[in-house]
Amino acid sequence: MELTGPRWKGKGFAATALANPMSKIVSQLQSSLLQSESCALILGSDVLLEADQEQADLLNRACFGRPIITADKEKQRFQLGLEEAFYLFHHLKCLSILDEDKRLMDDGALWEYMKSKRKTFSNHYMAYSHLRSKNWVVRSGAQYGVDFVVYRHHPALVHSEYAVLVLCEDGDGGNDRLRVWSDLHCTLRLCGSVAKTLLVLNINKKGADDRLPSCLEQYYVEERTLKRWIPEQCREDQMARS
Amino acid sequence: MELTGPRWKGKGFAATALANPMSKIVSQLQSSLLQSESCALILGSDVLLEADQEQADLLNRACFGRPIITADKEKQRFQLGLEEAFYLFHHLKCLSILDEDKRLMDDGALWEYMKSKRKTFSNHYMAYSHLRSKNWVVRSGAQYGVDFVVYRHHPALVHSEYAVLVLCEDGDGGNDRLRVWSDLHCTLRLCGSVAKTLLVLNINKKGADDRLPSCLEQYYVEERTLKRWIPEQCREDQMARS
Numbered sequence: 061m062e063l064t065g066p067r068w069k070g071k072g073f074a075a076t077a078l079a080n081p082m083s084k085i086v087s088q089l090q091s092s093l094l095q096s097e098s099c100a101l102i103l104g105s106d107v108l109l110e111a112d113q114e115q116a117d118l119l120n121r122a123c124f125g126r127p128i129i130t131a132d133k134e135k136q137r138f139q140l141g142l143e144e145a146f147y148l149f150h151h152l153k154c155l156s157i158l159d160e161d162k163r164l165m166d167d168g169a170l171w172e173y174m175k176s177k178r179k180t181f182s183n184h185y186m187a188y189s190h191l192r193s194k195n196w197v198v199r200s201g202a203q204y205g206v207d208f209v210v211y212r213h214h215p216a217l218v219h220s221e222y223a224v225l226v227l228c229e230d231g232d233g234g235n236d237r238l239r240v241w242s243d244l245h246c247t248l249r250l251c252g253s254v255a256k257t258l259l260v261l262n263i264n265k266k267g268a269d270d271r272l273p274s275c276l277e278q279y280y281v282e283e284r285t286l287k288r289w290i291p292e293q294c295r296e297d298q299m300a301r302s
Numbered sequence: 303m304e305l306t307g308p309r310w311k312g313k314g315f316a317a318t319a320l321a322n323p324m325s326k327i328v329s330q331l332q333s334s335l336l337q338s339e340s341c342a343l344i345l346g347s348d349v350l351l352e353a354d355q356e357q358a359d360l361l362n363r364a365c366f367g368r369p370i371i372t373a374d375k376e377k378q379r380f381q382l383g384l385e386e387a388f389y390l391f392h393h394l395k396c397l398s399i400l401d402e403d404k405r406l407m408d409d410g411a412l413w414e415y416m417k418s419k420r421k422t423f424s425n426h427y428m429a430y431s432h433l434r435s436k437n438w439v440v441r442s443g444a445q446y447g448v449d450f451v452v453y454r455h456h457p458a459l460v461h462s463e464y465a466v467l468v469l470c471e472d473g474d475g476g477n478d479r480l481r482v483w484s485d486l487h488c489t490l491r492l493c494g495s496v497a498k499t500l501l502v503l504n505i506n507k508k509g510a511d512d513r514l515p516s517c518l519e520q521y522y523v524e525e526r527t528l529k530r531w532i533p534e535q536c537r538e539d540q541m542a543r544s
């Protein structure tokens with residue numbers, strides 16, 4: 061199956077998305093969190109955020125975290141993943157984060173904490189922020205055995221277009237994938253069957269010391285999309301025709 | 303999707319398979335090759351075998367190799383994979399094999415040659431012969447990013463039931479798969495979508511020296527099938543009902 065663009069989930073959804081750009085929704089979320097001086101609480105590998113009605117709506121529309129169902133109608137709680145929380149904290153600078161003793165965490169402490177929770181954190185965060193800052197919606201790819209899946213707009217409107225694997229040449233903190241052909245075949249075959257393109261993000265650290273989050277400014281991300289080569293679809297006569 | 307047994311490709315195919323057991327077809331092939339003192343020629347990573355009409359029919363029905371299309375109607379040529387050729391040579395003892403200088407190869411020389419062509423050969427052969435000797439039909443799993451796919455009978459009659467990965471604890475000659483969760487998720491998700499069960503064969507060498515094929519007698523194969531755990535399908539009430 062050749063992908064020719066986003067697969068919208070319904071008629072008119074492309075227009076809805078166009079009229080409500082993700083960049084604008086995220087800006088609104090940023091303003092709202094800033095204005096209320098929002099503060100989230102870190103608990104293990106999750107970050108909990110209380111939100112009022114407006115913020116809950118914006119978090120849902122911008123696709124950050126998952127709402128936790130409670131009886132309280134006024135306040136909603138959201139469970140943010142590590143990358144999501146660090147993106148709101150470090151990139152959008154619209155969220156403060158408290159440690160388990162309710163003390164405010166600074167940039168360096170939060171970075172250290174998150175890296176200690178998951179050894180892939182710095183690479184995954186780099187990939188996450190790279191994609192989010194280009195206004196893609198980024199969610200976990202666990203269901204497909206990849207690191208992330210990426211949507212052009214809200215998952216209610218459109219199917220995810222890319223399955224993302226995050227690799228890193230230094231080996232440490234990478235996810236040890238695509239080292240053998242059979243793994244690549246398996247991944248490409250699965251991506252094909254769920255109509256996604258495999259996007260491999262290679263985090264190039266250029267020897268930067270990752271003890272402080274300022275290292276992120278030195279990282280850069282190489283992007284590659286990978287596809288199966290299907291001989292029948294690549295014949296000369298077909299190429300001549302197209 | 304829960305698998306409940308083989309998926310036959312047509313009505314009555316199960317009965318056809320039952321009436322023509324694979325063990326019998328393989329025995330007939332063995333007798334026929336023995337009687338004609340068949341001799342195959344090794345060329346790189348392929349083994350070429352000339353077959354008369356009867357043998358070509360038996361090779362096709364037993365699913366060994368692939369026929370090479372030629373103009374000659376009397377003699378057909380088959381291209382055997384390394385595992386297939388070694389199985390006919392070493393396990394069924396019904397085939398001789400010539401090297402590129404047309405000299406007969408003995409057990410040790412052929413074993414060495416094949417290991418030199420592919421570092422995974424000894425593990426893959428162990429898995430192949432383990433499954434073949436239980437009368438499963440074993441074909442390449444490259445299309446699905448696994449080592450083999452396994453059929454209950456001829457692929458014309460039935461879909462393959464298992465996708466096989468061959469692992470080996472000593473690392474060397476293994477295929478470096480399933481070391482990270484995301485690879486496992488990816489593989490299981492793909493297997494689910496193509497209605498196969500993932501069969502992991504772990505080759506336990508017990509420290510045997512693999513310089514001679516006699517090491518195979520000391521190897522043993524641990525079999526595990528792996529499935530996704532789908533919470534909705536594993537609720538208590540459902541378990542009580544079944």
